[in-house]
Amino acid sequence: MASGLFALFDDVAALVRLSAASLDDIGAAAGRAGVKAAGVVVDDTAVTPRYVQGLEPARELSIIGRIAKGSIRNKLLIILPAILLLSQFLPFLLTPILMLGGTYLCYEGAEKLWEKFSGHHPEEAAAEETDVDPAEREKTVVAGAVRTDFILSAEIMVIALNEVEDEPFVSRAIILVVVALLITALVYGVVALIVKMDDAGIALAAKKSTAVAAFGRGLVKAMPIVLATLATVGIAAMLWVGGHILLVGAEELGWAWPYDLVHHVEVAVHDATGALGGVLGWLTNTALSAVVGVVVGAVVVAVLHVVPKRGGKAAAH
Helix, strand or coil: CCCHHHHHHHHHHHHHHHHHHHHHHHHHHHHHHHHCCHHHHHHHHHHHHHHCCCEEEHHHHHHHHHHHHHHHHHHHHHHHHHHHHHHHCCCHHHHHHHHHHHHHHHHHHHHHHHHHHCCCEEEEEEEECEEEEEEHHHHHHHHHHHHHHHHHHHHHHHHHHHHHCCHHHHHHHHHHHHHHHHHHHHHHHHHHHHHHHHHHHHHHHCCCCCCHHHHHHHHHHHHHHHHHHHHHHHHHHHHHHHHHHHHHHHCCCCCCCHHHHHHHHHHHHHHHHHHHHHHHHCCCCCCCCCCCCHHHHHHHHHHHHHHHHHHHHHHHC
């Protein structure tokens, strides 16, 4: 009896060690997958604060909370089951889907550049509308943000899946759930801090302490800079990640020369720059991926925006 009991304890201990190792593997894989999706995460974080600009400050956190809930629903109830089924039964479709998402990212980044240099800002025009019931406007804002989040979330989840596609099905599912929860918490936690930064600054600026008040005024002044920086970083991240997805996807589909060319330039820079070779090589790869993103995105922007407008003007004449 005693020997059987000790054997049972040994088995339980072995299972615990195995479970701990599996959890470590899942945690590491989730970390790798999250890093791969970082470019889209930056864009998601940069995009979301725009949705609460111009709304009642007291409602900002509530609206962000509703968008975050919608994001979780997008990831766990729609996107996750769909991509798990694809990865299990139609894995050959994942690369084309990923490239389609990469093309969308290139388009989004190039469209923002086009808006910046053309002076066309549809979001600002929509924000100027004042004859709308606040409750209805909130619903519209949340619905629009959740729709945009769906596209970004799908891209995040497919990128994450691509990183762990060799894992067993159950591990794959657990890893993606972890990634979904952590990234959503990260994105909307940071967004909440950003949108309330000016309110915190105003409160601190009213304090009697000179140093605290000065810090509060600094927060208020920094808010526009933070938002502008986020927007710029978001555009760069979209173009870089989108271009890189297209290069790697094309290689996997048998069209290897574009990524081979980028890789050769990266290696040449790495070998020629000594101690800084690793950093400068990575920056070279990133810059060339962003160039690909700009080119592909510009083509899509031209097809969707520039050419139809010119055609409409020609028809009018």
